[in-house]
Amino acid sequence: MPQVQTVRGPVETAELGQTLMHEHVFVLNADVQQNYPDEWGSEDDRVADAVQKLTKLAGTGVRTIVDPTVIGLGRYIPRIQRIAEQVDLNIVVATGCYTYDDVPFFFHYRGPALNAALGTEVPDPMVDMFVGDIRDGIAGTGVRAAFLKCAIDHQGMTPGVERVMRAVAKAHRATGAPITVHTHPGSHQGLAARDVLTDEGVDPRRVVLGHSGDTTDADHLTELAEAGFVLGMDRFGINLDTTFEARADIVVEMCRRGFAGQMVLSQDASCYIDWLAPGVMDLLPQWHYTHVHDDVLPYLREHGVTEEQITTMLVDVPRRYFENVEPY
Template sequence: MVQTFRGPVQPDQLGSTLVHEHVFVGSPELDLNFPHPEWEPDTAVDRAVTALTRLRDLGVRTVVDLTVLGLGRDVARLVPVAERAPVHLIASTGYYTADVLPPFFRTHGPGLLVDGPDPLIEFFLHDIEEGIAGTAVRAGMLKVVTDEEGITEDVARVMTAAAVAAQQTGVPITTHSRPALRNGLDQQAFLQKRGVPLDRVVIGHSGDTEDLTYLRVLMDAGSTIGMDRFGMEHVLPDERRVATVLALLRLGYADRMVLSHDAACFSRVTPPSWRAAHAPHWRFENLPTRVVPMLLAGGATEDELHQMTVVNPARLLTPHPKRTS
């Protein structure tokens, strides 16, 4: 069974799935002390429900929200969205940092001032097995990050905790990667060394590169690649992202790609006014309305699209039992 905001569902009920999205991205301390002028709490839920309802009308049935700790995750705020929206919404756990963790983690953990188990492992397992922040919502995905800073001491700690949680629960891991640095390879090596099967790892943001050799190495090692930033044309135009997917389809990799946007209903990092001016297609509906027609026009088949949007997400999101050597 796959955990969603409204409870567990069978994998075959997920349907067409966007595997890397966000509903609300915030910054709790800033939001508390300096609220963003474009954040409208009285209408935010309604706007999110409208956006997700539009997705349902376009054939999408499931959205994975990868807003984890470090990005202002507030599951209680999303519960009314999930109750009203006619799609499955899946929550995630993990910690979003490319460098250092908050000071709490420097004093809490094995051998530290407040000695004891690593709280990250406890947090991740609690989110997956019991529920997030006092709710009954259980996480269905783990998320980790490496970027220009590399695998720092704190990033390694997050990734190790995610590896432990993935092994104990069977929940998959998705990553934030920087393809220009080819650091998906570092992520694979780190996670594999800690016992995570690479077929349970999605190397995220892989669509930011056109380096087919690099992408094939990732997939040949067993991972799925996230072609998950359609609409982020300030990074790479959609036409070039589509061309990369088509090239990999011709090489037989339909079973190892998933599609998404990394979009949000509201993000403090890139607020609505900025997105409207600089990335107007960076919206949940970009795939069904623009990208899928572009893929079909370029030679992708309906079966290949079904594989990338339905079959692959269902396979990944279905928890696997712990593997033994």
């Protein structure tokens, strides 16, 4: 049977069950946390809080969360291992790099940045780093990444964003590990991602375009779905520039158009995110791990989405995503 790597080791894809395809455990600025630890507080308390929140999530019937925390988002696997040992959930982790603009300074004078100076083509070290996380494990933990993550936002396909995306594509082709892309659908950045990924030979069926539910433009999403991409309807609860109903109604519409088999559901939630000042979370009362099950699924059912379509989005599409992992 096909298997997928999790924090506790490989599991058969048939055992993934209901899967939320875009949830973080922690989102952190590592330099700030290391140098100004007072806000973080007690490591044990943070771990215990995460265990409590994820245990509540497991009580809804969810069996797996897919955590796209990579370079730029504070990935630290030993902490996630502590939590995974205490919760009845599969946690699937990623490799890659998160930027909306430039590459991190670590990469500025490595790899392709040296091409002009040396007069030759220099391989991008990101590729080997990502491949190593997938094949060998992350930082000596024994935990292997199961998918790749990159990002493009309203700034568009900057040189740094393109460099990361092409490195992710090359690592994907070498390993077969699928890809998730943070996108900005309001400015149709999924189309820009499509152009680069297809130029690198990536099969769109092996890519989730994250945050597709940030738009209500069903025609735009239909174009992406018809190209083969999986649509990440994965920010339920983040109702700042949109509403609960808008997020849910676009899922209803895409199901009506026959694309349940190319959507996944999630909240993009976390146990703790240091991007937000104290009190900001009070403005987003639905942004938590059980919002999909508490509120979204009942709404979808009331508006004509069938149990079969819900199972497709929560079980079948994630399973297919992690089964199609042959290198090119």
